[in-house]
Amino acid sequence: MRMRVEQDVFVVRQLGREVARAVGMEQQDQTRLATALSEVARVVVAAGQAADVVFEAELDRVPRLRVTVLNPFPGGAAEMTPQLGQVGRLVDTLEVGDGETGTVVSMARRLPASAPRLTPERMDEIRAGLAQHVPGTPFDELSVQNQQLIAALDEVRAQRDDLARLNAELEETNRGVMALYNQLSQELEETNRGVVALYAELDEKSEQLRMASEAKSRFLANVSHELRAPVTAVIGLARLLNDPASEPLAGEQRRQVELISSSAGDLLTLVNDLLDLAKAEAGRIEPEWxxxxxxxxxxxxxxxxxxxxxxxxxxxxxxxxxxxxxxxxxxxxxxxxxxxxxxxxxxxxxxxxxxxxxxxxxxxxxxxxxxxxxxxxxxxxxxxxxxxxxxxxxxxxxxxxxxxxxxxxxxxxxxxxxxxxxxxxxxxxxxxxxxxxxxx
The missing domain is CATH 3.30.565.10 (Histidine kinase-like ATPase, C-terminal domain)
Known part of the structure; x- marks a missing residue:
């Protein structure tokens, strides 16, 4: 398309929307591309220049619709670029440069995955449809823009309502989290107090157990020490009674004395074991390496x-x-x-x-x-x-x-x-x- 006068700004906007619809873009993307194209056209026409607009379908790994505006802008790309600052937000890529024929503005937007495949036959159909396109009046375009604006406002309102709902849910969740955090903090504090009390009780029980163990060891050592002397004396007396040099004993008497000697020997073994065990428990046994x-x-x-x-x-x-x-x-x-x-x-x-x-x-x-x-x-x-x-x-x-x-x-x-x-x-x-x- 060739742009020359202000009327062409409306036409190129309509044409951009029709092309975007034909290649399968969603309605919001159609509006974005048409708005970006009309803004570039406004800047070009306002400068009193004519320009050519070319639509290309790029069928690479990422299919895109590219729109190129060829314009002999007097100030070149350096002067034109600042005037297109908002356009870059409406498309995926925006490039402004100086070519052999003048200033070149190139913008592109990706096609959605749901877009139909652009085969050569489909491209011929799109060209034929666009050739029969009859541009509307500025009032028609204004009506379309108003409808698009209303739809955009409705969408913004719906998004705002969703955001308000999400914020309310988030606030409610935060209140629940804080309540749970406070509850867990209280339970943890209570548990910590219980653990501290338990440790104190364990320390007390350990001290009592240590004192009881020491008392038992002292008791075993003392009793064993006190028992060894009389038990040893009993064993010695039994040996004297059984000594052939002593007065001979009757058969029953000798049997009783042997029983006394055997019992005293067993008792001495027990006393010695108790004494050894008490020494080991008290830590009094030091190995000689x-x-x-x-x-x-x-x-x-x-x-x-x-x-x-x-x-x-x-x-x-x-x-x-x-x-x-x-x-x-x-x-x-x-x-x-x-x-x-x-x-x-x-x-x-x-x-x-x-x-x-x-x-x-x-x-x-x-x-x-x-x-x-x-x-x-x-x-x-x-x-x-x-x-x-x-x-x-x-x-x-x-x-x-x-x-x-x-x-x-x-x-x-x-x-x-x-x-x-x-x-x-x-x-x-x-x-x-x-x-x-x-x-x-």
Missing amino acids: AEVDLRALFGQLRGTLRPLATRPEVEFVVEEPTVPSMPSDEVLLARVLRNLLTNAIKFTVEGSVRLAARAVDDDVEFTVADTGTGIPPELHERIFEEFYQVPRSRAITGKGTGLGLPYARRLVGILGGGLRVESEVGRGSTFTVRLPASRS
Whole structure:
């Protein structure tokens, strides 16, 4: 189209709207493109210049409608660009430049995804339709603009109402959030007060437990110390009575004296265990670290415990350790292993009792395995409680006090390791002592 006079501003606006409608633009985009084109035409005609308007459909990856205005503007692009500041808001791209024939204004707007495909046949139809287009009068265009303005105002009003509704909903949501936040803050504050009170109560209970533990340890130590002297005296007197150099006793008298001596021996063992346990609980046992020769230690255990394993039904085996030596306290380590071996021998009717040692990662594991009566899984931790004995378990030799395993576990803890048990009723037990192979 060629623009020359003011009347052409209305015509080019109508033509721009018709082209936009024909290529499938939505009504709002049609209005935007027509308004942008009429504004460019107004600037051109106001300068007293003629111009050519060209409509092009670009069918690239993003289909667009491009409108180019060729105009020999006197001041060129530098003077024309400031007058088109608002046009760029109506289209996707706006370019103003100086070409060989004069000033060139190029604007484009994307086609919607719902627009029909612009095939050559469709383009021919659009050209034919536009050729038959009869421009309306300025009054017709003004009426159309008024209708578009009314539609735009209705849309703005609807958007404003939606925005007001959304603001009201947001305000209501904010009030709900604040109420929830205040409620959660109050609940958290209440919970914090409860936690603080609970910690205070736990601290108080811990202090009471510590004092009770200290009192128990002092009681055990004092009672054990006070009992050792009279019990030792009873054992000494029983030996004197049974001494061949003393006046001979009758058969029944000798049996009674042996019973007294045996009971006093059991009581002395219990007293010694209580004293050892009290020392361990009070932290009075300090290990004396040295390099322990495990082969020599195992040989000593083999010799001292062999007299206890006298039943032919039970094989007593002390294997050669695969680890020659390790840093530890020889006395405490020997006491732990002797305790575990003695227990195994007491509760094994037939089969074997076996001691072994091997390296595991950076540690050394000592295992005492027996084929005795076994321990139910639910009692694996209870056997390490003081004075607890497995129900219906009966020692084959000697009597148990229920203090050996708790004492052994405390000694292992003092040596920096752990003691665990794996056992099944009727299939024996395996006690494992794991100690670090080196001191870090």
